[in-house]
Amino acid sequence: MCGIFGSNNFSKFVSLYDINKQRGYFSFGMLGARKDNNSLYIKKQPGEINLDQLPSHVEHEHQLFLGHTQAPTSQERNYTTTTSHPFESQSWIIAHNGIINNYDSLKNEHTSNHTNPVDSSIIPVLLEKNTHDDILETLEKTFSLIKGLVGAWCYNKRTGRCFLVRMGSTLYITNNDQTFSSIKLEGLKIMPDNSIYEICDHGIIPQVNLQNNTSFFTID
């Protein structure tokens, strides 16, 4: 399991990385996105990263920064880009914190030759397979199939829309900007469990309620 975090402010993103590092030093992954959805910056690397040493255009040309820190909780112990977050498909880029209990059955029932050993890799595949005109329906159908723990960001490359999903895994968000984190910080509130939120210009807003597919009963 891992940490996910993000912000529209690069300095804040760097601070969030420092905090979320404690959830996984194994590898780092990020996506930088522009408001006009014209170009994306994806970075993956093993171990830690010094974000101050990224090319300056990353900070200046992008308006949304989404990150992931990975702990080696899957069977995969050797770093490769294909087994590291974020995972990408034709239309989606995603990063996930949690564990997918029904990964094997999802692979067998919904894909023909998915061989990636990391459970999170199935999410963009399912999003493609469940593509619907209504993007919220695509997300709802996909995450309703998943049993286990999910904290995830899902960026749609076609529309530039970005969503947060929480099923079990902790995820904290702000009301008034685009900051979120797996780790609780001052000014962040817990995102309601079993829900999908969208990161918009004016904040992070609720979009879909999901059924409880986790192994835990929680009372807030």
Add this chain to the structure above:
Amino acid sequence: MNKCVIPISGGIDSSVILHHVKKQRDDIDEIYTLTFNYGQRHDKEINCAIDQSFGNVKSHKVIDATFLGNLFTSSSLTNDEIDVAKTKDVLGDPQTVNYVPNRNAIILSICAGYAESVGASTVFHGAALVDSEAGYWDGSNEFLQSINNLLSLNRRDRVQIEAPLINMNKQEIIALGVETGVNFSDTWTCYEGEDMACGKCPACSSRIKGFIDNKLIDPIVYSIDIPWEDFNCVTI
């Protein structure tokens, strides 16, 4: 004569394994159980382990391993100065403060040694699917495979660790417990060492969910209201 060793904590998983082996494993003739007092704050579970073992096993021993509590001060379960982490605060965390360092490897190593000495070839390990979700690497399939690889180096008295619940969710485990006659009143799961279960720690949360998914009311008492009726749960 086939013998086995079961480390029984007094929680649901090991109690279900004990009853499952006793009633459904015709290949096992004698059961030996061990319970570990490792300084856990929820030592109430030890009395439950004694109750569960009574009349069901050839031998039950409570092992004084309280020295572990003095050594493993990083865990909320063995250090009263650290609060038990609640489910809503830690789910998805790769290793929570509730994790007891290397506990399962230590317990299973002792059980494997005990198994050798009493002529048992199997140790039953209570790992369940939810353990991996709750952040315990020593409850995972990979851990099971690895510890069996280690034990397979034994040149004469080979002991195998079996974890029959490792791919089962709490709903399935509780259903198996009902089928095999587990008295759930005599099981204890909560990490807190209070008279009533807290209902908020990961252990309570998965237990409650398992009962709800079976449409059953958990017979133990919780310190918070659990809305059993909202889920149409009935008494066992």
